[in-house]
Amino acid sequence: MTDQSPAKPPPTDTRLGEIGLSNYAPYLMNRIMGRYNASLRDEMADLGLSTPKMRALAVLSVIDAPLIRELAVYAVVEQSTLSRALDQLAAEGLIRREADATDSRATRVFITEAGRTTFETLWPRMAESYARMFKGIDEAERRAFVGTLQKMLANIRKHEI
């Protein structure tokens, strides 16, 4: 447990006005990701890729043959929405669904060669947005930032993945 940690948690009785929006991390993160996701969405729209489809492809480019339920967590997409996104990706030949070997309720998702190729073409745009985001922020700072994000995710995640 980390309850005895010397790190003082933010006081729960502070008002939002006292913190100020521009010092309130969740606000800033929503602002940043709102813009990031919107700009990515606009760029992907040309390629016929919605946000759920793009995220699924991105995760599949890195994680091999996850269950649909796992993919939903990684891609941060509701499972029912993901199910429909996978229908489209499968119809376009970018992924393939395959029944799990040992649990026939479950389905594993595989990215196809075509899917990988599609992701190769869209990754540079994601990388560009990423680079713009961190412009003027050196590697040490970025590392520290990512380290804090990892702690935060561990704090709030519900699933063990």
Add this chain to the structure above:
Amino acid sequence: MTDQSPAKPPPTDTRLGEIGLSNYAPYLMNRIMGRYNASLRDEMADLGLSTPKMRALAVLSVIDAPLIRELAVYAVVEQSTLSRALDQLAAEGLIRREADATDSRATRVFITEAGRTTFETLWPRMAESYARMFKGIDEAERRAFVGTLQKMLANIRKHEI
């Protein structure tokens, strides 16, 4: 310009697989905010508050009488969605729309006493989520984290607000 900054930007030609999802800041931020927003949304649902309504109230508790267009940026909500959320908040007496004094196209939004009271009751839940998020992260680290977020927002924001 900051182009000559000594900070080396993340290389645009790195693959996502090389970085790894768990070191990729946008992924982590989407995961964290996805969970944070979902849990808040569930809690607010009881109170009859959608995410756009809750965000509008939160911003209005801090920023006085913004234009609707400004409120949309701060609340990270599409303006047409916000317009409808404001209809509901006004019907519930939590906000008031008032024509701008000098520009009769524009509308300023005011939080009412009832709106402030409602926000007072929901803020503790937001503060709790915030505290959980930063559990085990000390103040210095949180400050540094917020500092990086502020730089990132400056990098990617489109509006000057």
Add this chain to the structure above:
DNA sequence: CAGATTTAAATGCATTTGCAAATATCCCGT
């Protein structure tokens, strides 16, 4: 091992969303 419970995924359906168009007003140049 039968029946009850849980889990995985897909689907029906009502709600929400966001784009594009409509409306109203302002601002600029001439």
Add this chain to the structure above:
DNA sequence: ACGGGATATTTGCAAATGCATTTAAATCTG
């Protein structure tokens, strides 16, 4: 002062979303 374009907000409408349900299969329990 007038016409053309810009700006603020609302609204119509089609598409996307997510909750709840369904279907199917696994697991637990007595």
